[in-house]
Amino acid sequence: MAEVSKWDEIRRHMSRSLKQGWKLYSQSKYGVVGLALILIFAIMAIFAPFLTPYSPQFEAPSIDALRPYVYAFNTTAPVEDIAIGYTQLTTAPSEGGNWIILNYGKSIQGIFIQDPSRVGMPNKDPWGTNSLRFTLNLTDIPGIGADETVTNIAFLSPSTSDLQYHYSGTGQDPNWDGELVFTTQHHLVIYDIYNLKPKSNYDRVIVKSLPYIPTWLVVDTTSSGNLEVPVVYAPGSAVFPSRFIGVGDEYHANLYWYYYTYSNDSYLPNAQQCLYPVLNQNYTEKIIMKPFLFYNDYLYNDNLSKDQNVFIVPLETKTVVYKGFDTHTYPLPFPTPGALPFVPRPNVVETVLNFPLTAEPGYYAGSPNLGKNYIFLPAQSNGNAVVYVMNPAGSNGHVVVENDWTMNMGRGMVTASPSVTYSGGNFTVFNAKYVSNEDMSYVYEYMKGTNTKFEMVPINSTKNGAIPVNSKVVMLVNMILQNGEMLALTNGNELTLYVLDFSDYQTTGKMIVSKFMYYNNYTKKLSPFPYPPGSKLSYFEYMGTLSGSKYSPTASSNVYTLYYCNDTKTVGLLNPKGTNVLPLPPGKYFSGNWYILGTDDKGHDIWTWLVYGSRVAFIVGILAAFFSVMIGTLYGIYSGYKGGVVDTLLMRFVDIMLTLPGLPILLILTAILGPSIWNIILVISVLGWSGIARVIRAQTLSLRSRPFVDAARVAGASNTRIMVSHIFPNVLPYSFLYMTLGVAGAILSEAALSFLGLGDPKAISWGQMLYSIQTAGAVMYAWWWLLPPGLSITLISLGFYLVGRAFDEILNPRLRKR
Structure with missing residues (x-):
């Protein structure tokens, strides 16, 4: 007869144990349901990148998040x-x-x-x-x-x-x-x-x-x-x-x-x-x-x-x-x-x-300081599109052109007034040149710091650092709509308003130039500007706020543009930045994106965050429960085995830990240590072991008087070996039982901390989602944002509880007979 190796024997023993254990476990309907729930969330956590259409950092584009409204009326005469x-x-x-x-x-x-x-x-x-x-x-x-x-x-x-x-x-x-x-x-x-x-x-x-x-x-x-x-x-x-x-x-x-x-x-x-x-x-x-x-x-x-x-x-x-x-x-x-x-x-x-000049001069509108009030003069030199910078201070009463600051964009002609901003000691200038034999415009960005020249910023390397537009640009409106979008008005066959979106170029290399679309209140659809559909734009002007001044002291104020369509005699106001309509309910939107569970107030996809949030739930739940159980198990074994004065002192400390108010201490320690999931795991572990220690100590008291422990002691086994090799394996099923129950408690604790604003802001968790909806004030109407994380916390906690209930039935046969 062939000799069976030690490892084969171990493998067969484990296989028989697993089969017998599953046979017993499967008899519990609660246990099967609980395991199914845990497996569902485990699959979500493991395969998160494949189950979600977006990354956790994704934000709904402005075409979905903002509604640029138009308000218009028709005049009785041109x-x-x-x-x-x-x-x-x-x-x-x-x-x-x-x-x-x-x-x-x-x-x-x-x-x-x-x-x-x-x-x-x-x-x-x-x-x-x-x-x-x-x-x-x-x-x-x-x-x-x-x-x-x-x-x-x-x-x-x-x-x-x-x-x-x-x-x-x-x-x-x-x-x-x-x-x-x-x-x-x-x-x-x-x-x-x-x-x-x-x-x-x-x-x-x-x-x-x-x-x-x-x-x-x-x-x-x-x-x-x-x-x-x-x-x-x-x-x-x-x-x-x-x-x-x-x-x-x-x-x-x-x-x-x-x-x-x-x-x-x-x-x-x-x-x-x-x-x-x-x-x-x-x-x-x-x-x-x-x-x-x-x-x-x-x-x-x-x-x-x-x-x-x-x-x-x-x-x-x-x-x-x-x-x-x-x-x-x-x-x-x-x-x-x-x-x-x-x-x-x-x-x-x-x-x-x-x-x-080839277009109207540009200037910086924001400062009365002569050191910033340069005038930008669009011109053409030897067939090249250039913008000269004129210093009004000059010398001897005359203005002076700062030749070293001239912006040369190569062949073409500047056809729009330069758009100028100044911030943090730096000028930013957008220029548009038109190349007639290509019937194309190119929009360039230049920057200048203190005592430096104007240097071109490479927006799009495929077009010599410029944004290409298939028409002659006659106006640049440098009002950032969202991230890196600005407006451009062209005069091809008719005046057309474009959105120049270069916000994603640095990360994706994509440059988006598209006709401006607005949300039609009547059709509930996106329509090409202007209103009414099919009208011809004949006048367009950026007018800023409607509160008596073009420039508002508050950046959050709505800004508008004024337009006129001569063919329909329509005078209209356009809110190009749009009204923020986040969070979005579930559905398919103008960008073509489908948000299965809608979005939050930042534009994050709820389904994506829900799936990635399962990872934090498992990490915090399992690790916190594991460390709590290990601390409690070792503490209980040592206390129960030692007995006497040592046992009395150790159990009195456990009594003290059990009487401490859990949630307040949890809040205080988390606030002191800082918002991190690792700190949360540490705090839950430190505070959650005392109840387990008392149960394991009771089991140890029973086990230490058993014959196999006496036999080991007679054979000369040390106390450490007896506790590790003989008592620990016999209390392990109870430890595992309490660990399954502890996972649910740890998940709930993390959710509570995050909901109260003490969670890790860098971690995507279900508690953070609930905290976000609370701070956004959307609890009463954004059901698609509120229910998914709440139900997920409930279901995964229920799953671990049911698994623990099934193990309890296995360890306590009397429960199976009921």
């Missing part, structure tokens, strides 16, 4: 021109709002709009948040001929910061402060909209004849609301609230200084005294685009503000820049009411730049 009137500039009170000025040719309509979310009217159309309206007919203005129409229109915005010495008393209504500026075929008109306030007896208007038919009208960047920091006063000086207005045709340019103040100001001089000519120029070359008028006279420190304002006139072969027209302060005390003791005497200096 609109010739549109202007935006800001009433607060840098402040953004809840009652503030903007005027939308519509030019119908023979009349001008003003509609006051407000952000519905800021005035306490959620989901209401902004066009209906306020009843303020006006209509100004040209026939109501003395001196305007019956044959004239409005050709150009603008709005002079008020500023609370530069009117500190002026009227703001009883009866003043800031929503009606502002001046309409418009041209007709023969006149420049400045009309105070306070005249149009119901029951107002105010009458202030300036009508100035022009020797030519004006084709363009500009107001300074402060008046237009395009600067984050408008004019402020100089300490120890009174400020004349200056505004500048430029008007002209193809061969003429006039610049006017305007004394601006609140309506009904007792210090306000005669209207005709408030408009003063600064510049009157005639050119032999044609003015090829609307001139640019930069004005931001920050007067806290004259060293930073002196001569920084410029008037840029783009001609066919050159660009002419004027500066030196910004003096408007004088020492206190303030003059008598109605007097104008100061007449501006500008010392205008002309600088000729020997290159024509």
Whole structure:
């Protein structure tokens, strides 16, 4: 007969034991159900990457997470021109709002709009948040001929910061402060909209004849609301609230200084005294685009503000820049009411730049510091698209082009005003060039730190560091929609709004350029912009907030754009950032993604987090229960075997541990050690062994008087060998029983700690999911977020409990007979 090896004998013995054990275990229906539940979650934990369509770091894309709404209405007649009137500039009170000025040719309509979310009217159309309206007919203005129409229109915005010495008393209504500026075929008109306030007896208007038919009208960047920091006063000086207005045709340019103040100001001089000519120029070359008028006279420190304002006139072969027209302060005390003791005497200096502009200049709108107020001039040099950087400070009264900072993008032409931001000591500039023989545009990103040149940022290496767009880009709106998305307006066959998404390029290498889509309230579907579907976009402008200022002091404020479709006569507001609609209920969404159990408020897929959360449940549950059982088992064996004084002392310590309040101690220790799953395992293990130790100690007391223990002692076995080799294997089934029950307790403890905010923030656990829904305030409605982790905790705990119940039946035959 062949000799059986030791290992074969062990294998056969284990096989017989497992078969016999399963035979006994399978007799328990509870045990089978519990084991099935544990196996389900074990499969989830092991095969998590294969069971989930996304990674744990996945967040729903903005097309799913945000709803860019459109609010629009149709006019009764075609609109010739549109202007935006800001009433607060840098402040953004809840009652503030903007005027939308519509030019119908023979009349001008003003509609006051407000952000519905800021005035306490959620989901209401902004066009209906306020009843303020006006209509100004040209026939109501003395001196305007019956044959004239409005050709150009603008709005002079008020500023609370530069009117500190002026009227703001009883009866003043800031929503009606502002001046309409418009041209007709023969006149420049400045009309105070306070005249149009119901029951107002105010009458202030300036009508100035022009020797030519004006084709363009500009107001300074402060008046237009395009600067984050408008004019402020100089300490120890009174400020004349200056505004500048430029008007002209193809061969003429006039610049006017305007004394601006609140309506009904007792210090306000005669209207005709408030408009003063600064510049009157005639050119032999044609003015090829609307001139640019930069004005931001920050007067806290004259060293930073002196001569920084410029008037840029783009001609066919050159660009002419004027500066030196910004003096408007004088020492206190303030003059008598109605007097104008100061007449501006500008010392205008002309600088000729020997290159024509190919698009409107760009500038940084956020700072009054001259060291940041560079002007970016799009041009073409030797067939290359370039952007020159002009320093208004210059030298000897002239502006200077910083040649070392020129941005050269190679063959093509810059077709959009550069989009400029400044943060943390660094400039970021986006430029768009157009290559005509390719009929393609490329958008470049440049950066410049302190005392460095502008360096190109490689967005997309396949296109020489640029974002390719299949049309001519005419406008860049550098408002980050989400992560790295910005807007671009093109003018191929029609104006089209694109989203340039380069947020994932660094990680995926993908560059996404897509037409802008908005959520249609009526069809509940995504539709291509603009609204109504199929209309042709003819005007588009980024207008910022609807609270009276373009730039809000709070980054969370909603921002809007204004658009017009001439074919359908539709005026509309678009919220391009969109309203956050997270968490998303289960379903398939616009991106094509299917969220089986929906998403949370960060856009994480609930199913993905549920599956990966099972790993933490098993790690914490099994390890914490294992260490608790091992500590309790060894402690109980030693105490029970030693007996006597040692046993008494050890059991008194166990009694102390059993009387300690578990949850408070758990919370305190976890808070002290820090939020980590390993610390949680340690704390649960340290606090959870005492009950097991008492049970094992009782079993040890019974076992140590058994004959096989006496035989081992007579044979000369040491106490350690008896405890390890003879007692430990006999108490192991009870240890395993309590371990199965301890796993459920450890899982519940981790979930409780995480729910209270003491869990590991880096670990994906079911408790963290419950904590997130609690902090998001979505408990009452996001059932798809609440139920899965709650049910999973319940089911896996139930599974281990049922397995423990089955082992209890095996160890206690009397339970099987019931």
